[in-house]
Amino acid sequence: LPHTANPEISGWVERIRSGDARALARAISAVEDRRPEAQALLRALFPHTGRARVIGMTGSPGAGKSTLVDQLAKHYRKEKHSLGIIAVDPTSPFSGGAILGDRIRMLSHHGDSGIYIRSMATRGALGGLAATTADAATVLDAAGRDLLLIETVGVGQDEIDIVRLADVTVVILVPGMGDDVQSIKAGIMEIADVFVINKSDREGAERVEREIRAMQSLSQRKDEWSPPIVKTVATEGKGTAELAEAIAGYEHFVEKRGLLKRKRAEHWRTRLLEMLRDALLNRVLRQQFGERELERYAEEIAEHQRDPYALIEEVLAGLENVKSKI
Amino acid sequence: LPHTANPEISGWVERIRSGDARALARAISAVEDRRPEAQALLRALFPHTGRARVIGMTGSPGAGKSTLVDQLAKHYRKEKHSLGIIAVDPTSPFSGGAILGDRIRMLSHHGDSGIYIRSMATRGALGGLAATTADAATVLDAAGRDLLLIETVGVGQDEIDIVRLADVTVVILVPGMGDDVQSIKAGIMEIADVFVINKSDREGAERVEREIRAMQSLSQRKDEWSPPIVKTVATEGKGTAELAEAIAGYEHFVEKRGLLKRKRAEHWRTRLLEMLRDALLNRVLRQQFGERELERYAEEIAEHQRDPYALIEEVLAGLENVKSKI
Numbered sequence: 169l170p171h172t173a174n175p176e177i178s179g180w181v182e183r184i185r186s187g188d189a190r191a192l193a194r195a196i197s198a199v200e201d202r203r204p205e206a207q208a209l210l211r212a213l214f215p216h217t218g219r220a221r222v223i224g225m226t227g228s229p230g231a232g233k234s235t236l237v238d239q240l241a242k243h244y245r246k247e248k249h250s251l252g253i254i255a256v257d258p259t260s261p262f263s264g265g266a267i268l269g270d271r272i273r274m275l276s277h278h279g280d281s282g283i284y285i286r287s288m289a290t291r292g293a294l295g296g297l298a299a300t301t302a303d304a305a306t307v308l309d310a311a312g313r314d315l316l317l318i319e320t321v322g323v324g325q326d327e328i329d330i331v332r333l334a335d336v337t338v339v340i341l342v343p344g345m346g347d348d349v350q351s352i353k354a355g356i357m358e359i360a361d362v363f364v365i366n367k368s369d370r371e372g373a374e375r376v377e378r379e380i381r382a383m384q385s386l387s388q389r390k391d392e393w394s395p396p397i398v399k400t401v402a403t404e405g406k407g408t409a410e411l412a413e414a415i416a417g418y419e420h421f422v423e424k425r426g427l428l429k430r431k432r433a434e435h436w437r438t439r440l441l442e443m444l445r446d447a448l449l450n451r452v453l454r455q456q457f458g459e460r461e462l463e464r465y466a467e468e469i470a471e472h473q474r475d476p477y478a479l480i481e482e483v484l485a486g487l488e489n490v491k492s493k494i
Numbered sequence: 495l496p497h498t499a500n501p502e503i504s505g506w507v508e509r510i511r512s513g514d515a516r517a518l519a520r521a522i523s524a525v526e527d528r529r530p531e532a533q534a535l536l537r538a539l540f541p542h543t544g545r546a547r548v549i550g551m552t553g554s555p556g557a558g559k560s561t562l563v564d565q566l567a568k569h570y571r572k573e574k575h576s577l578g579i580i581a582v583d584p585t586s587p588f589s590g591g592a593i594l595g596d597r598i599r600m601l602s603h604h605g606d607s608g609i610y611i612r613s614m615a616t617r618g619a620l621g622g623l624a625a626t627t628a629d630a631a632t633v634l635d636a637a638g639r640d641l642l643l644i645e646t647v648g649v650g651q652d653e654i655d656i657v658r659l660a661d662v663t664v665v666i667l668v669p670g671m672g673d674d675v676q677s678i679k680a681g682i683m684e685i686a687d688v689f690v691i692n693k694s695d696r697e698g699a700e701r702v703e704r705e706i707r708a709m710q711s712l713s714q715r716k717d718e719w720s721p722p723i724v725k726t727v728a729t730e731g732k733g734t735a736e737l738a739e740a741i742a743g744y745e746h747f748v749e750k751r752g753l754l755k756r757k758r759a760e761h762w763r764t765r766l767l768e769m770l771r772d773a774l775l776n777r778v779l780r781q782q783f784g785e786r787e788l789e790r791y792a793e794e795i796a797e798h799q800r801d802p803y804a805l806i807e808e809v810l811a812g813l814e815n816v817k818s819k820i
Contacts (some may be wrong), residue, residue, distance in 0.1 A: 207803065211801065211803035214802070214803060215798070215801075218798050429793070429796055429797060432796035433789070433792045433793040433795075433796040434792070436791075436793075436795040437792035439802070440788065440791060440792055440802055440806075441788075443802060444775055444778060444806060444809060445771040445772070445775045447806045447809070448771070448774035448775060448778060448809075448810075449770055449771045451810055451813065452770060452774060462763060462766065462767075463759070463763065465762075465766060466760070466762040466763035466766055467755070467759040469759075469762040469766065470755055470758035470759040470761070470762050471759075472544050475537065475541075476540070476762065476766055477536060477537035477540060478537070479766070480766075480769050480770060483770060483773070483774075484774075484777055487777065487813060
């Protein structure tokens with residue numbers, strides 16, 4: 169095993185795979201903080217991945233996502249699944265809030281080691297939250313969690329990128345939202361494999377359903393799947409089993425049609441480009457100029473003493489010249 | 495002028511600078527579609543930039559941003575400013591809607607050539623909307639527009655990145671939003687130089703003001719600026735002059751303290767990293783492997799026949815080996 173030759177990394181991988189929660193937490197932290205050892209760890213974990221089903225759940229703030237995800241987690245625990253939950257909220261105002269939130273939610277599962285919850289609120293200076301979330305999912309997958317629930321606020325492109333890494337995407341709507349919120353929903357309509365109308369005991373649930381149907385009638389999916397609409401009241405646990413059934417229905421459809429490979433290949437195409445962009449930039453920042461020069465260049469550009477486009481060409485020519493000299 | 499030696503590019507630059515609206519529109523389209531000629535054009539335009547004041551305006555969907563921006567534009571037109579408006583809405587469901595929206599808004603300004611409006615709703619496969627918006631702002635700046643208003647939906651990280659390129663950031667709130675929306679607002683609290691409470695004739699305006707004050711009392715800005723709160727009713731044009739005054743107040747503060755250079759240097763630092771990431775990836779995709787190989791690699795990774803981390807290392811080693819052979 170040439171790549172896990174590092175005994176520290178191999179030991180870490182073993183502990184993660186044996187279910188050691190502290191080793192797992194440390195791994196996700198390393199990934200989140202983009203620490204140098206994360207790359208070697210991810211590489212050593214990769215051969216042990218690809219088994220987990222990944223379910224993405226997204227919706228507007230206030231749609232009741234966390235409650236619904238918790239209910240769904242309880243449902244899957246009864247079926248003896250081992251779960252990982254990644255809650256991504258880039259809009260969260262407090263950086264410390266994520267950890268506190270994890271503890272509160274962990275408590276609601278009575279210290280059940282079959283559910284591992286992790287929140288992510290910050291993103292690194294380089295690279296997006298989607299990449300970090302994908303890496304965290306890789307760690308949980310390698311740790312033997314067979315069901316991953318990725319929960320995010322469905323309002324921006326970042327969030328759409330995050331749920332795109334899922335095998336199944338659930339979009340959660342609620343009755344009683346304004347017209348502008350409708351247009352946001354329309355923006356994520358095309359990524360929904362299953363719709364949920366949560367808080368469906370509220371007035372307006374029928375209207376939301378009609379609106380979804382109307383939007384669906386306007387366009388047809390390439391895979392010809394017709395996303396079902398499930399009504400839930402997450403706070404009372406109503407509709408959870410039906411939601412799990414709808415998710416399984418889509419998974420069955422995908423399996424029957426042999427679409428999972430294509431879906432995962434598309435995911436890896438995007439992810440590979442992101443990984444490449446990060447790796448190449450890091451290489452240039454290490455070899456051609458450092459943080460201090462970067463600051464200086466930025467100041468010079470701001471004062472119009474340097475042309476940014478010429479600078480980029482210089483960096484590329486640096487690679488180019490090396491090449492032509494061989 | 496070695497970089498504008500291309501006569502087509504120099505002619506284009508001349509037409510843009512002389513106020514030719516079609517040349518301007520074609521330039522922004524080239525930037526938006528990331529066409530090959532865009533890079534040469536941006537480089538040729540860069541020496542003519544740096545003069546425009548850039549005002550970023552963000553708020554939740556339904557906050558009345560467009561109306562407020564239009565009112566502010568009218569106000570600045572009376573002061574004989576030449577305006578460029580870039581409306582960015584990644585949540586917009588219809589790709590054609592942006593153009594239609596532009597036409598409708600243009601009409602409201604009675605064909606006034608002193609206001610140029612452009613919407614951006616889509617983003618390219620590579621690179622973010624923030625980079626495209628920054629490039630479009632560069633074009634408008636070079637075209638001699640002395641005031642740029644950049645309007646976006648303030649809900650995701652992308653949108654925060656977009657308003658960050660502005661010299662002044664205005665955050666628009668409205669009364670009567672739920673608790674979750676408050677937390678979104680908290681996420682963008684720190685980037686606001688000026689707050690607007692729009693629809694301030696509605697119930698709850700005082701409460702929103704109290705909440706902003708409470709949040710402000712919890713933290714102090716590094717530059718010690720205390721963001722003012724302006725109440726507006728954009729549909730009636732109320733408070734527009736006061737908003738323009740508040741914006742000018744912050745600009746005066748920034749000028750007096752000599753902070754603009756630092757702000758623009760920070761902006762260029764972020765933008766330079768983005769430009770580098772894109773340029774490096776494009777180089778690798780041209781020199782080391784193409785789109786077809788990328789698809790194949792992604793499929794192989796999805797089927798666990800290839801290790802993505804090893805692939806990245808191979809690409810980097812490709813650069814490395816070349817270097818060590820000199």
